[in-house]
Amino acid sequence: DDDGAGDDENEIVAGTAPGFEPFEMVIDGELVGFDIDLLEAVVDETEYELADWQEIEFDGLIPSLENENIDVIAAAMTITEDRQETIAFSDPYYSADQTVLVQEGGDVQPDELEDLEGHNVGAQSGTTGEGIVEDELIAEGLIDDGDYDSYDNYVLAVEELERGTLDAIVIDEPVAESFAADRDVEIAFTFETGEEYGFGVRQEDDDLQQALSEGIEAVQESSEYDEITQEWFDE
Ligand code: GLN
Incomplete structure (x- = not known):
């Protein structure tokens, strides 16, 4: 077999x-x-x-x-x-880019990755979103290791955003749009990664x-x- x-x-x-x-x-x-x-x-x-x-x-x-x-x-x-x-x-x-998702109407409203400096950022373990946090935020010295929270599932990260206990998450755009439509979160900005599923x-x-x-x-x-x-x- x-x-x-x-x-x-x-x-x-x-x-x-x-x-x-x-x-x-x-x-x-x-x-x-x-x-x-x-x-x-x-x-x-x-x-x-x-x-x-x-x-x-x-x-x-x-x-x-x-x-x-x-x-x-x-x-x-x-x-x-x-x-x-x-x-x-x-x-x-299917093709997708990445977005940064934040609390709807919250205090943290970044326009680009650099604006996440010093903030608490989350992503789902093993994803390309996590790769961006590692390569573009941690490796660039914008956030510390300890400012990154890795989640088993993005739903848990979205719940932390809604509660305001997490500042931002990096996530695929079509999924961010879906969460933004029915939860208290919004897309801060999108950046092109040209990913293909x-x-x-x-x-x-x-x-x-x-x-x-x-x-x-x-x-x-x-x-x-x-x-x-x-x-x-x-x-
Ligand atoms: N497209 C992203 C990746 O491959 C996220 C996939 C997912 O979380 N299901 O890492």
């Missing part, structure tokens, strides 16, 4: 990290979102069968893939060179990688991609 978690050779198990709306979240006990619908539509185009979804913290997804607890990551995961040292990705299926697979699973890329193309060429986008984004 080369495909790890599935019993049948063509059965695959997907992993995701809910709390990243509108890509993946749990509503009324049910796992839903853009990534859920998209991966299901994409796998439908292939010879594979999606047997199960596992909910895992974001920074546990790559280890779970390597351990063969899951076979594919669908978690708004940015394709990065760092990650490509351990896993492989399908072709990209892909489905993650083990490096040796070339067939699955290729099937997913072809499936993405088929879904994008049909009306399905637009339908899924319309369902989860106000577009």
